[in-house]
Amino acid sequence: MxxxxxxxxxxxxxxxxxxxxxxxxxxxxxxxxDAGLVAHVAVVTHGQPYVVPVGxxxxxxxxxxxxxxxxxxxxxxSTGAPTCLTVTLLDGLVLARSLFESSMHYRTVMALGxxxxxxxxxxxxxxxxxxxxxxxxxxxxxxxxxxxxxKATITLALPLVEISVKVGDGPPEDVPEDLVDPVYSRxxxxxxxxxxxxxxxxxxxxxxxxxxxxxxxxxRRS
Amino acid sequence: MxxxxxxxxxxxxxxxxxxxxxxxxxxxxxxxxDAGLVAHVAVVTHGQPYVVPVGxxxxxxxxxxxxxxxxxxxxxxSTGAPTCLTVTLLDGLVLARSLFESSMHYRTVMALGxxxxxxxxxxxxxxxxxxxxxxxxxxxxxxxxxxxxxKATITLALPLVEISVKVGDGPPEDVPEDLVDPVYSRxxxxxxxxxxxxxxxxxxxxxxxxxxxxxxxxxRRS
Numbered sequence: 250m251x252x253x254x255x256x257x258x259x260x261x262x263x264x265x266x267x268x269x270x271x272x273x274x275x276x277x278x279x280x281x282x283d284a285g286l287v288a289h290v291a292v293v294t295h296g297q298p299y300v301v302p303v304g305x306x307x308x309x310x311x312x313x314x315x316x317x318x319x320x321x322x323x324x325x326x327s328t329g330a331p332t333c334l335t336v337t338l339l340d341g342l343v344l345a346r347s348l349f350e351s352s353m354h355y356r357t358v359m360a361l362g363x364x365x366x367x368x369x370x371x372x373x374x375x376x377x378x379x380x381x382x383x384x385x386x387x388x389x390x391x392x393x394x395x396x397x398x399x400k401a402t403i404t405l406a407l408p409l410v411e412i413s414v415k416v417g418d419g420p421p422e423d424v425p426e427d428l429v430d431p432v433y434s435r436x437x438x439x440x441x442x443x444x445x446x447x448x449x450x451x452x453x454x455x456x457x458x459x460x461x462x463x464x465x466x467x468x469r470r471s
Numbered sequence: 472m473x474x475x476x477x478x479x480x481x482x483x484x485x486x487x488x489x490x491x492x493x494x495x496x497x498x499x500x501x502x503x504x505d506a507g508l509v510a511h512v513a514v515v516t517h518g519q520p521y522v523v524p525v526g527x528x529x530x531x532x533x534x535x536x537x538x539x540x541x542x543x544x545x546x547x548x549s550t551g552a553p554t555c556l557t558v559t560l561l562d563g564l565v566l567a568r569s570l571f572e573s574s575m576h577y578r579t580v581m582a583l584g585x586x587x588x589x590x591x592x593x594x595x596x597x598x599x600x601x602x603x604x605x606x607x608x609x610x611x612x613x614x615x616x617x618x619x620x621x622k623a624t625i626t627l628a629l630p631l632v633e634i635s636v637k638v639g640d641g642p643p644e645d646v647p648e649d650l651v652d653p654v655y656s657r658x659x660x661x662x663x664x665x666x667x668x669x670x671x672x673x674x675x676x677x678x679x680x681x682x683x684x685x686x687x688x689x690x691r692r693s
Contacts, residue, residue: 286564287559289511289557291522296515298520298555299583300511300512301581302557302579331520333519333522335511335523337509337511339508344609347614347615347617347620348609348616349616349624351602351606351613353509353526380573388570391567391569392652395569395571402571420675421675430614435681436681437674439678440675441669442670444667446666447663452661453662455650455660459657460659461659
């Protein structure tokens, strides 16, 4: 991570709103990226932004994701169009005594920059990294990409240079008047955690007699 | 919903990739929007897109969300800059016999357009709708916005005119060769559901003796 700017340290990534929620530690940003599964990626065409969800993996100081070679959006991204990739984890609802101070627990990372298209062995390595991150253990037994599948895929890497991080946590931050108000000081306030979890693996019709692999059983969320 | 185009029916919203996952039923789009809590909204400044997470509510044929009056991004949105709001619900991981056909279960709605800023009573009504949607029952006892809080807030409505919907569900769609391959036909394949749930409500230090309201206990995810 040497030589890369701190999160939030460039004019475009400085957190202006609620700056106390800004995080300038790159390790925190990477931990958030490593906890998420889906990122939202923007591409601009004729001034119109489009935001699409993608599965992704952080690998070193880059985020890897992929799409179809026939996708206009992915073709635009592969030419180096300016993009923004945002990952948000929702951790809870925060109930203050006022609606205004009510909020959410969240962790979010925004990365600005341009993607480079990975080709050949680099693309294969990145796609295996991506699969291993999203489905740990799976690349050890599932079939790896065939040449025509690689041809149908655009694999992109977004360098994590200009990033910003925001974390909302802790109790509600009520205005002092509400804490002593005869009505509002008597209502319950706090937060309700949100967690994500894997359910029971479901076999397809061709795998009904095959045991669920241990590496799948070991997967955990949150 | 009369007079509004079907999801995916405009050139900008037509689902070109994996068109069999496209949904053209507006009711499905609205059900997805009503199941999510966080949307990702894009705004473009000097050609650079920014994607930020927001809590939101669908109200009729619009999506409501809000931000700070001091936020550059929200100020830009309130002037009618082209935007895209995307909501994605992740429902599971799909493990095919090949990495290429492995995917996710998801439901996603993308809305393109421009926001209008709500003012006065319209803004108050929208903010109460937003609170009631994100925290059902809460507006009945929490303090409503004060004039200076309203002044500090930009409340936006994005009309749901041009939208597209994609739903990924069902078993993996393996290539026929993998289903009869001596190695790959013998590995487990299927999907692993992902669910979201609320945890035990946590009182802040001033509410420790106050019972958790029934309306909070009734909240459910997924």
